[in-house]
Amino acid sequence: MPSSWLIAILAILLPVVAFYSMTVGTVSISMAEAFSAAADSLFSSGDTVSQAQVILFDIRLPRILLALLVGAILASTGAVMQGLFRNPLADPSLIGVSGGASVGASLMIVLAGGAVESGLLMGLSLVALGAFVGGFAATILVYRLATSGIGTSVTTMLLAGIAIGALAGALNSLLSYFADNDMLRQISLWQMGNLSAANWAKVSIMALVSLLLFISFPQDSRALNALLLGESEARHLGIDVQRVKRRLIVLTALGVGVSVALAGMVGFVGLVIPHVIRLLIGPDHRWLIPGSAMAGAILLVVADSLARVVVLPAELPTGILTALLGAPFFIVLLLQQRREV
Amino acid sequence: MKNLRNSLGLIVLLAAVFCSLSLAAEISVEDDFGNTVVLEQPAQRIISLAPNITEVLFHIGAGEQIVGADEYSNYPEQAKQIMRVNNHAAANYELILSLQPDVVIAWQSGNGDKIINRIRQLGIPIFVIETRSLEDIPNLFARFGALSGHVENAELKAQSFSLRLSLLREQNSAKSEVRTFYQIWDEPLITLNGKHMVSSVIELCGGRNIFADAIPLVPYVNIESIVAADPQVIIAGGSKEEKPYWFDSWRKWEQISAVRDRHVYLIPADLMQRHSVRILDGAELMCDFFERARQE
Numbered sequence: 001m002p003s004s005w006l007i008a009i010l011a012i013l014l015p016v017v018a019f020y021s022m023t024v025g026t027v028s029i030s031m032a033e034a035f036s037a038a039a040d041s042l043f044s045s046g047d048t049v050s051q052a053q054v055i056l057f058d059i060r061l062p063r064i065l066l067a068l069l070v071g072a073i074l075a076s077t078g079a080v081m082q083g084l085f086r087n088p089l090a091d092p093s094l095i096g097v098s099g100g101a102s103v104g105a106s107l108m109i110v111l112a113g114g115a116v117e118s119g120l121l122m123g124l125s126l127v128a129l130g131a132f133v134g135g136f137a138a139t140i141l142v143y144r145l146a147t148s149g150i151g152t153s154v155t156t157m158l159l160a161g162i163a164i165g166a167l168a169g170a171l172n173s174l175l176s177y178f179a180d181n182d183m184l185r186q187i188s189l190w191q192m193g194n195l196s197a198a199n200w201a202k203v204s205i206m207a208l209v210s211l212l213l214f215i216s217f218p219q220d221s222r223a224l225n226a227l228l229l230g231e232s233e234a235r236h237l238g239i240d241v242q243r244v245k246r247r248l249i250v251l252t253a254l255g256v257g258v259s260v261a262l263a264g265m266v267g268f269v270g271l272v273i274p275h276v277i278r279l280l281i282g283p284d285h286r287w288l289i290p291g292s293a294m295a296g297a298i299l300l301v302v303a304d305s306l307a308r309v310v311v312l313p314a315e316l317p318t319g320i321l322t323a324l325l326g327a328p329f330f331i332v333l334l335l336q337q338r339r340e341v
Numbered sequence: 342m343k344n345l346r347n348s349l350g351l352i353v354l355l356a357a358v359f360c361s362l363s364l365a366a367e368i369s370v371e372d373d374f375g376n377t378v379v380l381e382q383p384a385q386r387i388i389s390l391a392p393n394i395t396e397v398l399f400h401i402g403a404g405e406q407i408v409g410a411d412e413y414s415n416y417p418e419q420a421k422q423i424m425r426v427n428n429h430a431a432a433n434y435e436l437i438l439s440l441q442p443d444v445v446i447a448w449q450s451g452n453g454d455k456i457i458n459r460i461r462q463l464g465i466p467i468f469v470i471e472t473r474s475l476e477d478i479p480n481l482f483a484r485f486g487a488l489s490g491h492v493e494n495a496e497l498k499a500q501s502f503s504l505r506l507s508l509l510r511e512q513n514s515a516k517s518e519v520r521t522f523y524q525i526w527d528e529p530l531i532t533l534n535g536k537h538m539v540s541s542v543i544e545l546c547g548g549r550n551i552f553a554d555a556i557p558l559v560p561y562v563n564i565e566s567i568v569a570a571d572p573q574v575i576i577a578g579g580s581k582e583e584k585p586y587w588f589d590s591w592r593k594w595e596q597i598s599a600v601r602d603r604h605v606y607l608i609p610a611d612l613m614q615r616h617s618v619r620i621l622d623g624a625e626l627m628c629d630f631f632e633r634a635r636q637e
Contacts, residue, residue, distance in 0.1 A: 026566040051568065054596055059565045181413065184429075185526065194529040196563045313552055313570070314560030315529075 001280055003287035010294035014068075017298050021064050021305040026313055027055055063198040067304040067318075068297040069206040070195070070259045071269055073213060075296020076289050077252040078270030079277070080217065083224040083285055084248055085154050091271040092256040094161045095249060096138035099168030101260040104134015106175040106187050127190065128261040135257035138164050143249055151242050154231070192317050193264025195304050202262045209258045213251055214293065220244055221285040228283060268323040269296045272330050279333045299326055370487045373449070373471040380466065383490025384443035390427055390456070391448035394470065394485075395420050396617035398446075401482055401498050403489035408440045416611065416619070432456045434463060444468055444488060472616035475541055475624075479503045481616070498618070505621050506545075509628060513547040519631045521548040522572035522599070525610070527590060529561045539578075539613050542620065546628035548574065568596055573634045575599040576627065578610040604634045 022034050029037070029052055037052045074092065081090040093099065108130030142164050146157035176187055223244040226234040235241050256270075277291040303321035310316055368380040388409040389395040395414035398404055404419060409426040426437050432452075437445065442465060447457050449471040460467050468488065472481060479499035486495020521543050525531050533539050535553030543550050551570040552560055575597070577588055588607065591600050599605055608630075612623030 026563070027569045051596055055565050055568060059563070059568070181429075189526065189529065189531075194561075196530065196561075197528045308563060308565075311556055311560070313562060313566040314534075314555040314557055315563050315566075317561065 003281040003284065003291070006277070006281050007287060007291055007294070010291060010298065014294050014298055014301075017301050018064055018068060021301050022056060022060055024305040025055065025060060025308055027051075029056065062200050062203045063195055063304065064301055065203045066198040066206060066263060067195050067300045069203070069210050070263045070266060071296040071298070071300025072293040073206075073210055073255040073259050073296075074266060074270040075273035075299075076213065076217065076293040077255050078296075079274035079285070079288050079292040080220075080224065080248050080252060081270075082274050083227060083283075083288075084245060085158060086228065086230075087154075087158065088275065089271075090158075092252055093165065093270070094158065095253065096142040096161050096164040096168070097135040097253050097256045098260055098265060099165040099172075100138020100141075101131040101135035101257060102191055102265070103168045103171045103175070104130040104132070104137070105190050105261075106172050106179075107134070109183050109186050109190070110175050110179050127186075131190075131261040132257045135260060136253050138168065139249060139253035139257075143246075152245050191265055193266050193319050195263050195318055196315065198263075206258065206262060209255055213255045214290075216247070216251055217289050218286070220248055221289060224248075224285040225283075266300065266319050266322060268319070268326055269300060272326055273299060276326075276330055276333060279337055368487055370468065370484050372468045372484075374469050376469065378444060378466050378468045378488070380443060380488065384488050386440065386442045387489060388426060388437060388440060388442040388445040389414060390432070390445065391451045392416065392420075392611075393451075393472070393615040393617045394446045394448060395423070396615060396619065397481060397485055398489065400618045401486050401489070401495040402491045403485065406489055408442060409437060427452070427456065432459070434459060437465070438463060446470065446485070446488075472538070474538065475506055475545065475620065478616060478618070478620070479506075502618060502621065509545055509621070509624055513545065513628055513631075516547040516631075517635060519546075519548040519574055519634050520551050520570065520572045520598075521631075522551050522567055522570070522575045523613075524575060524577045525559075525614075530563060530567070531559060531561055534558055534560055538616060538620070542613065542624045542627055545624055546631045548627070548631050564594065568594065571597055572599045573602075573604060573637070574630055575605040576613075576630065577605065577607050578613050598637075599634070602634070602637050604630065604637075606630045 019031075023029055023031055033052060034056060037050065037056050040050070041053050041057060077092045078090075081092055081094060082088060084090075085094065105127050108127045112126060112130075142157060142160045143152065145160035145164075146152050146154075172187075176184055179187060223234065223239045223241075226237045226239050227241070227244075229237075231241055259266075273296045274288065274292045277288055277295055281287055281291060299322060300318070303325055304318045306325070307316045307318045307321050310321075368383060369377055371377050385406055386408045387398065387403065387406045389398060389407055390411050392411065392413045392415065395404075395407060395410050396416055398407055399417050399420065404417070407420075407423050410420060410423040412425050412428040414420045414423060424436070424440065426433050426440070437460065444466045445460055446468045447460070447470070449457070449469050457467060457469055468484075470481060472478060479502045482495045482499040482502065483492075486492045486499075523532055523539055523543065525533065532552045532555075533550070534555040534557065535550055536558055540550045540553055551567070551572050552562060555562070575591065588605070591597075591605050594600050606626075608623050608626050612619050612626070
């Protein structure tokens with residue numbers, strides 16, 4: 001499939017899916033009602049806010065936007081990591097960011113105790129802040145471990161990531177062991193990830209970070225393409241490999257750190273979406289990164305819409321559905337590819 | 342020949358009478374899974390694996406006989422001094438054996454098969470409970486009384502529990518229904534469905550759990566479902582005595598009747614989610630909150 005086609009299809013599909021998702025939820029609101037409520041809130045200045053307006057604009061819209069942005073960031077950073085490490089199993093967690101984030105969050109929950117509960121910073125909890133700092137710190141540690149006078153070794157970084165991940169897992173278990181009942185629940189629920197707590201503050205922060213990432217990534221697409229040939233080849237093509245690595249790692253840590261801090265862990269998207277897009281249009285990062293971003297956004301919006309309605313009036317954790325929807329699709333693609341070879 | 346058969350029959354009969362006499366000296370109590378625990382005399386050394394069990398034992402006067410308890414047994418105050426033998430994840434089997442208990446009392450859905458079967462394998466008598474309704478609680482008192490040798494006191498406590506329970510039911514059964522949201526967590530929002538005992542307390546007070554029909558016992562819900570169901574009362578079950586930090590986050594949802602009319606209340610989880618005598622204290626609080634909401 002030509003790359004531009006796929007990008008065009010995804011670019012049309014994404015807003016359609018997002019709009020349709022506005023009509024999905026416990027309360028049935030039709031497309032027409034949604035539009036009239038939208039018109040009401042835009043053009044009438046009345047103080048009365050209808051139930052439909054509250055549901056659409058205070059509950060559903062921030063949640064859909066958060067899902068969209070988180071999905072886009074996870075999938076695109078996944079594509080970047082796989083390119084940078086030239087490893088098909090690479091995903092954002094590889095550089096230690098998710099492990100570090102969960103330790104940061106657990107540490108905040110256990111040590112800060114009561115302070116966590118009252119401390120709100122721009123609509124963000126201290127736990128989210130702890131997660132972000134933890135994620136970033138772990139990434140820096142992994143990066144430092146792998147960097148020597150001659151540059152950053154990709155292999156060492158992979159191994160350091162695994163080591164830091166294991167360490168983070170152990171620290172997390174240790175913290176849960178010493179946590180009381182309430183903290184334990186808070187830790188385990190935090191790790192499950194959840195989009196239901198979306199609000200406009202979270203969406204704004206996420207949007208700022210996404211903007212930064214999606215402005216920066218295109219500059220490095222060619223460098224990533226050159227890196228596919230190998231590091232020394234890329235260097236001979238005149239690319240400052242060390243600079244590109246550092247930039248991309250910092251951007252990924254930032255994007256994933258913020259999304260984990262705001263929405264918890266959402267697995268699968270970062271690992272598999274880039275593969276799906278690569279199977280469809282090939283490994284050119286100029287198309288792969290935006291394609292992955294849009295596909296990741298679509299997958300997470302669809303999965304989260306389903307999560308809201310499949311067990312009405314309750315809801316399912318979104319992470320279950322991303323894998324349940326995405327994995328079979330990925331398997332079909334793999335089978336097709338095998339037949340072609 | 343006929344005589345012989347008759348006298349044989351007589352011997353069998355006598356033997357049966359004799360046996361049942363000697364058995365009467367033993368204590369034999371059936372647990373909630375049909376397993377009979379037989380003790381030669383009332384248990385003097387009891388291990389309780391769950392806080393609700395500890396509370397009931399203290400209530401019927403057997404608190405002194407508890408030699409080991411789980412980490413969460415925090416009521417009454419003396420319960421905190423008991424040696425800790427298990428938590429949510431694991432039990433210290435060596436410690437349990439070394440305490441030489443006459444009987445271990447476990448709670449099926451709290452302790453799970455892994456711990457219960459291991460203790461059974463070790464040859465320690467284990468009595469497993471699974472309390473499903475408020476009406477089961479007086480019977481629990483009676484059986485614990487039999488196990489621990491506090492039969493009379495337990496019987497008295499059982500009667501007074503039943504009396505308080507039927508009084509509450511009488512007072513509230515004819516009253517108008519109150520739509521209720523019972524919250525156990527805020528991010529994500531978590532509640533309990535109709536099969537949980539908290540729902541029977543809600544019904545006891547003439548309320549209706551808005552998520553009674555949800556499929557999971559402990560459903561995750563979203564704010565939209567709550568806005569749609571429009572509860573008249575929101576009960577937050579914090580694990581501490583004071584308000585949970587998320588108590589105030591309801592303020593931004595003025596569309597919900599309970600929030601608009603200020604009927605968001607706290608009932609400490611220990612009073613609601615433990616199947617012991619204190620659940621009636623929780624029930625009385627809840628009935629009172631419903632009454633306030635009915636005044637609107």
